[in-house]
Amino acid sequence: MAAEPVKRVTDIGPPHYGKYLPPVVKANYGKWVDHEILEPGVMVHIAESGAKVYTVRAASPRLISVNKIRAYCDLADKYCEGFLRFTSRNNVEFLTAKAENVAPMKKDLEALGHPVGGMANSISNIVHTQGWVHCHSAATDASGIVKSVMDALHEEFTHMRMPGKLRIALACCLNMCGAVHCSDIAILGIHRKPPKVETERLPKICEIPTAVASCPTAAVRPANISGVNTVEVIEESCMYCANCFTVCPAMKLNDAENDGLSIWVGGKVSNARHEPMFSKLAIPYIPNNPPCWPEVVDAVVNIVKIWSKNAQPYERMGEWIERIGWPKFFKMAGIPFSREHIDDFKHAGLTYKRSTHIRF
Amino acid sequence: MPEQKFPDKLQELKSGAWPSFVKEIENAAQTSPMAKDLYGQLNQSYNEKIGHWKHGGIVGVLGYGGGVIGRYSDLPETWPNVSHFHTMRINQPAAWFYRAEDLRKVCDIWEKRGSGLTNMHGSTGDIILLGTTTPELEPIFNELTAIGFDLGGSGSCMRTPSCCVGPARCEWAMYDTLALTYDLTMTYQDELHRPAFPYKFKFKMAGCPNDCVASIARADMSIIGIWRDEIQIDQDAVREYAERGLNIQSVVVGRCPTRCMAWDSKELFIDNENCSRCMHCINVMHRALRPGNDRGATLLIGSKAPIMEGALLSSVLVPFLEIVPPYDDIKGLVNNIWELWAEEGKNRERVGEFIQRVGLANFLDAIGLEPEPEMIAFPRENPYVFYRTE
């Protein structure tokens, strides 16, 4: 019954990548000279030796069961000598030296329900976080919105007809596990009410100085409330960042009626052409509307549409907006400009228009 | 599914062209009571528009200070099988390559002892095993190490380093991102597994300025490949691009950020001294243009998400460094930075915020680097200078 006892070892680190590289990769490691995208989701890399490796990239929901991983593994055995890899955007990739394996592999992946694509001028998978599936901070879900948005945009994953790359990311709170702050379109979960301080419980489970120090705007301060040494929140100073909640569970911000999402645009991380940029606020608030978040889907699809129709070749969202100007962007997107769009945190002055370069 | 007080809203997320996470949870729920209750609790969240997880508790495996995120349901009576639902972070192999044989072993362990649900992968790069109970942690750890896997990082430690596919499949890798990632991971096992820093510290290795791992936005130390000498031009191949209809003037030359290119329909000219190594022209005409041969990386420091003093991008710390094992110069620098930041950084202050607080010039002094103009976008605009007159 009991398995034989395993000797306890620590600090062995991850498996060495060397034993996980497909043979053709291992043989041509560091010797690649060129590549070509053959069709959406399929590319070939060519080595100095003339060797070729074909890559088939398929979408994945990131949250996957062990049975799905096993199905991937079966494909790897069938077509790729038992090797596979994943990408930084949570896609799955199958590499093979055999051109003839590409078509059947593509068919098998599509039969498994995983569209092939996400290369070149397409919309790749949405990098996202845990949401209601696994996180205590979440102002919204992650997987459900990603699924709904990609259901609407999946044809842009399986085609390459965009002017440039478009990267969408989602984070379910301001902690932003994932690079959403530098994405072409960022979907960000937000709270809009100050923390609800559990006055009595707080001193039992939190350190008051830590809670006070956690607040970037000094909105948390020590207080004696009916004889209990606890904290209070100066509500006007609160910008709902949830830093306090991160260090003190008795300061919950989650609020079913007021939590929701915001949409940010124009960020990028690549150095190609324009330097990397942060995403900037486009839509301050959209209420949570599970299971399919139609308002978020519409907002994202709308922004994708105006960009893809108007951007020049290779122009990323932020480069396009910089060329046409923000007033035009708001007008074209039909997004009302509001007081929330104007920065009031540190260095806000740098975001004001400091010239007469105005387009009418 | 158990008796449900709530209408099953998740069903709507099963159809559609994009692969469904709901189907994945259902699939795991066939054998896992945990996955079944996860479905139930998530569906309740979808009905109530609010999450039902409690703030994490401290759980882990013997001798490690991280790698496990404690998670508890705030509805343990309704969903008893997710009353504990801890996450385990497993250090991924560099560039996320796997042998199916070994990945199946991970699956078997996780099916037996956890929910059977995973993220491939988490934001930092680890394999995320979603949901198990406290008593299972030690056995899972032992079974994982027996097949050659170890935990990743969590908390105020060096987080699991990650990298782009680099030389394994990309012609633009200016250094071996996988080798450096593996080496740093192994060198700093203690810093990875036993949190002792003011806050988290992430490394991300990108082979070239395209930065496919977003290192400039998400790593406390971003190591981005670059070259110093001239872009290699194959003029015949350039003409071929033109013949096949590429508008080199508008799409390549016209989009060069430093306007350092010229094209007269026969020859492409690049003023390499003014090329900012942005990669655009190479990306577009990869058959004709290749980075130079004097290769290395730029080290940048300090990027992070907004929490808590606002988001930062990494900024240049070392404009150019050759990246060769055993990487002593990187490690020397890293050790100096960690020593300083561990000593003087405030609790939950990322290194980027620390630099903002003390000033880059002071930071450079303390870690023993000379100021260089490549480190700034432009010199100061204010005259409030702390002169040193000795």
Ligand code: SF4
């Ligand atoms: S972004 Fe916030 S809510 Fe979402 S997983 Fe990260 S910490 Fe949790």
Ligand code: SF4
């Ligand atoms: S939510 Fe942020 S701003 Fe508001 S009290 Fe908490 S830490 Fe301060």
Ligand code: SF4
């Ligand atoms: S960052 Fe550069 S070297 Fe690395 S995979 Fe991307 S393009 Fe290739």
Ligand code: SF4
């Ligand atoms: S790499 Fe960028 S800056 Fe350099 S020549 Fe090409 S487009 Fe211009």
